[in-house]
Amino acid sequence: MTNFSLLDPSHIIFTFFCIAIIIFLPKIFLDKNTRSKKALVLVIISLLLINQGMDLYREGYMDEWKLGLPLHLCDFSTASIILYFFTQRKEFFLFAFFAGFSGAGMAILTPDVPYSFPHIDYVRHMIGHSMILLGVTYAMVIDHLRPQLKDVHRVLAVMTLFMLSMYPINYLLGAPANYWYVIEKPPGLNITDYMRDAPYHMIDMFIIAVIVCYLIYTPYLIKDKLQMNKS
Numbered sequence: 001m002t003n004f005s006l007l008d009p010s011h012i013i014f015t016f017f018c019i020a021i022i023i024f025l026p027k028i029f030l031d032k033n034t035r036s037k038k039a040l041v042l043v044i045i046s047l048l049l050i051n052q053g054m055d056l057y058r059e060g061y062m063d064e065w066k067l068g069l070p071l072h073l074c075d076f077s078t079a080s081i082i083l084y085f086f087t088q089r090k091e092f093f094l095f096a097f098f099a100g101f102s103g104a105g106m107a108i109l110t111p112d113v114p115y116s117f118p119h120i121d122y123v124r125h126m127i128g129h130s131m132i133l134l135g136v137t138y139a140m141v142i143d144h145l146r147p148q149l150k151d152v153h154r155v156l157a158v159m160t161l162f163m164l165s166m167y168p169i170n171y172l173l174g175a176p177a178n179y180w181y182v183i184e185k186p187p188g189l190n191i192t193d194y195m196r197d198a199p200y201h202m203i204d205m206f207i208i209a210v211i212v213c214y215l216i217y218t219p220y221l222i223k224d225k226l227q228m229n230k231s
Helices: 009-028 034-061 073-087 090-109 120-141 149-173 201-230
Strands: none
Touching (some): 009 090, 009 120, 034 073, 034 120, 073 149, 090 120, 090 149, 149 201
16 A cells, blocks of 8 residues: 555545535535435535544544544534534534634645555545535535624634643543644644644644634635625
8 A cells, every 4th residue: 555645646636536526516416406405415424424433443443542532623523514414503604614624624635644545544534524625615505605704703712712622631531642733743744844843833723723714714805895896
């Protein structure tokens, strides 16, 4: 099995495939009937749950139970988009929107897996995180949801509280627990390689997270400004 590399052609191709699914699949279903849309939602939820179950088994059972708990940011995003589909509450969409595009988006571009395609860990990692973002784009395209500027502040506040709660959780669990990577940097080649060593990397990560969340909202800000100028 080939060791994972960001420049591996299989990873580049698979990443573009995932991005295409995330962007274009909801548009294909936009004019479909309700039954077809519900079927797509069921597939998204099923793949999310399968990925969570495999993660729990492969890391929590085969490796170390402290590593398999659903406490990472992307686990929160998974729960949030599933709860949105069941409740239709916009709050869950908003958390999945910002946490998903910042967390799951980075996980797709720079996955922390040891092997490349077609290893099962790579495939489930890419599909699982892609389903988070597919759920978000489904809500955006089919349910016509979008964030407002005030939502950026609110979601960042919630994410900050969750992040701070990870310190006592990791402390109580003990090594090798490292949820939200507050104890050590995430493995593999990623943006944290350019940050300070732990524990100061979390200051840099927090600053980057704030910047990314506002950048994610920027297209909406520009769109609203252009519409205001036209009117």
